[in-house]
Amino acid sequence: MTRHVVIVGAGPAGLAAATAAVRAGAQVTLLDAADQAGGQYHRMPLDTYETKRPRILERCDWWPGGAVWALERHDERRPPRVHVISGPDGGTRRRHVLEPDALVLAPGAHDRTLPFPGWELPGVFTAGAAQALAKGEGVAVGDRVLVAGSGPFLLPVAASLLAVGSHVTAVLEANPAATVLRGWTQSPWRLAAQAGKAAELAAYAALLARRRVPYRTGRAVIEARGDGRVEEAVTARLRADWSVVAGSERTTAVDALCVTHGFSPQLELPVAAGCALRDGFVLVDEDQATSSTGVYAAGEVTGIAGAPAARAEGVVAGWVAGGGSPARLRTVRRRRDEGRTFAVRLAAAHPIGRRWSGWLRPDTLVCRCEETDYGTLCRTADVSARAVRLATRAGLGPCQARICGPTLAELLDTNPHDRPIISPIRLGELANPPEEKESTP
Numbered sequence: 001m002t003r004h005v006v007i008v009g010a011g012p013a014g015l016a017a018a019t020a021a022v023r024a025g026a027q028v029t030l031l032d033a034a035d036q037a038g039g040q041y042h043r044m045p046l047d048t049y050e051t052k053r054p055r056i057l058e059r060c061d062w063w064p065g066g067a068v069w070a071l072e073r074h075d076e077r078r079p080p081r082v083h084v085i086s087g088p089d090g091g092t093r094r095r096h097v098l099e100p101d102a103l104v105l106a107p108g109a110h111d112r113t114l115p116f117p118g119w120e121l122p123g124v125f126t127a128g129a130a131q132a133l134a135k136g137e138g139v140a141v142g143d144r145v146l147v148a149g150s151g152p153f154l155l156p157v158a159a160s161l162l163a164v165g166s167h168v169t170a171v172l173e174a175n176p177a178a179t180v181l182r183g184w185t186q187s188p189w190r191l192a193a194q195a196g197k198a199a200e201l202a203a204y205a206a207l208l209a210r211r212r213v214p215y216r217t218g219r220a221v222i223e224a225r226g227d228g229r230v231e232e233a234v235t236a237r238l239r240a241d242w243s244v245v246a247g248s249e250r251t252t253a254v255d256a257l258c259v260t261h262g263f264s265p266q267l268e269l270p271v272a273a274g275c276a277l278r279d280g281f282v283l284v285d286e287d288q289a290t291s292s293t294g295v296y297a298a299g300e301v302t303g304i305a306g307a308p309a310a311r312a313e314g315v316v317a318g319w320v321a322g323g324g325s326p327a328r329l330r331t332v333r334r335r336r337d338e339g340r341t342f343a344v345r346l347a348a349a350h351p352i353g354r355r356w357s358g359w360l361r362p363d364t365l366v367c368r369c370e371e372t373d374y375g376t377l378c379r380t381a382d383v384s385a386r387a388v389r390l391a392t393r394a395g396l397g398p399c400q401a402r403i404c405g406p407t408l409a410e411l412l413d414t415n416p417h418d419r420p421i422i423s424p425i426r427l428g429e430l431a432n433p434p435e436e437k438e439s440t441p
């Protein structure tokens with residue numbers, strides 16, 4: 001009997017999984033909350049997308065704008081039921097329930113921004129949001145923009161901003177040069193297989209050099225100032241643990257700030273499916289199978305290793321989930337393992353220093369949706385994490401802790417991903433019965 005494989009997420013991992021599962025002979029339903037396939041890496045303007053639509057979308061049941069809002073564990077011998085809400089928000093969204101034979105979770109990651117005084121000012125963007133506006137809409141977030149945070153992702157963000165006409169004043173990497181170099185250069189031969197990624201980064205670095213954009217290490221934005229919107233960024237030199245070197249503060253005039261400190265995996269779906277985690281990522285075996293029966297995971301939820309590794313993981317997950325023989329996967333498994341080496345290097349070269357909270361003040365907002373400040377969190381943290389949530393509502397606002405969750409988890413030692421409702425759904429929508437799957441959105 002043909003297996004029905006449901007794949008959540010149509011980024012590099014999910015698209016590769018769909019292709020492999022179709023090749024293995026499965027019937028595939030591919031869902032993405034976004035209207036376009038491609039995920040973060042292949043984001044593009046609508047007219048370009050029309051001509052570059054991945055071909056796999058014609059060969060599977062493709063549900064754009066289909067958000068999985070819950071996974072229901074009903075039988076431990078089977079994958080969970082997949083609850084989907086689809087259609088334009090604010091209009092009549094429809095509910096569907098899928099019962100797959102195998103489920104591949106490829107929801108990716110989102111960029112993480114640590115709080116700092118003034119980060120709620122208009123004009124302060126996560127680097128991912130600024131890049132999405134530049135790549136997807138051709139919109140520049142400002143004329144004079146400072147890009148700061150940590151990780152190689154800052155380079156493509158700066159490149160995207162330059163492409164839409166912004167003047168990028170500098171790119172600041174918070175880790176000192178010694179940490180970055182030590183991370184990337186340990187056992188360099190093990191990175192030889194990532195020559196493509198290295199060449200991509202070298203091209204960005206060359207572009208910054210040509211456009212005279214300085215790249216500085218060991219310096220971070222510790223405050224944004226402005227009257228009604230950002231006008232100045234205060235930067236400071238940091239030690240390896242990200243404590244601020246007193247007296248090293250400088251002020252730069254900007255009209256936009258893009259700040260991102262690496263990525264956080266989107267773990268809500270895997271946690272809802274009962275998948276075990278290790279070191280903050282989904283634990284998978286050689287075949288990308290998770291600890292939950294019939295559930296596979298691929299891409300950035302298993303480790304931050306870039307698009308090529310996400311693709312390799314997607315091929316393995318989709319092929320095995322679709323009933324293909326794991327014996328035929330030797331080459332792609334090697335590519336996947338090389339990607340994992342890259343992930344280890346990335347984490348070593350661009351860690352988050354544990355003393356970053358030193359730049360917070362009592363009135364610094366940590367949860368921007370509920371306007372919970374650091375001082376209030378510290379005062380209630382002694383009671384319990386539950387008390388913090390109930391008393392301050394931190395992490396319970398419209399973004400559902402996507403922005404502040406990892407920070408709250410670090411400050412309060414809690415699990416931010418344990419949420420029965422993964423994406424917001426209205427009570428009226430819940431009251432409507434789910435429609436048959438045949439009524440594809």
Ligand SMILES: Cc1cc2nc3c(=O)[nH]c(=O)nc-3n(C[C@H](O)[C@H](O)[C@H](O)COP(=O)(O)OP(=O)(O)OC[C@H]3O[C@@H](n4cnc5c(N)ncnc54)[C@H](O)[C@@H]3O)c2cc1C
Binds near residue numbers: 038109128
């Ligand atoms: C903001 C951002 C910008 C990036 N830019 C670059 C770049 O310029 N260059 C580079 O080399 N790398 C970039 N990366 C990293 C790169 O995107 C990843 O390496 C790669 O895309 C990971 O692929 P993935 O398939 O695991 O996840 P993604 O590409 O993130 O795809 C995951 C997909 O899952 C969907 N999804 C999530 N939850 C649900 C749900 N509940 N229901 C339905 N669908 C869901 C999302 O809409 C998304 O389309 C970026 C990452 C981020 C977060």
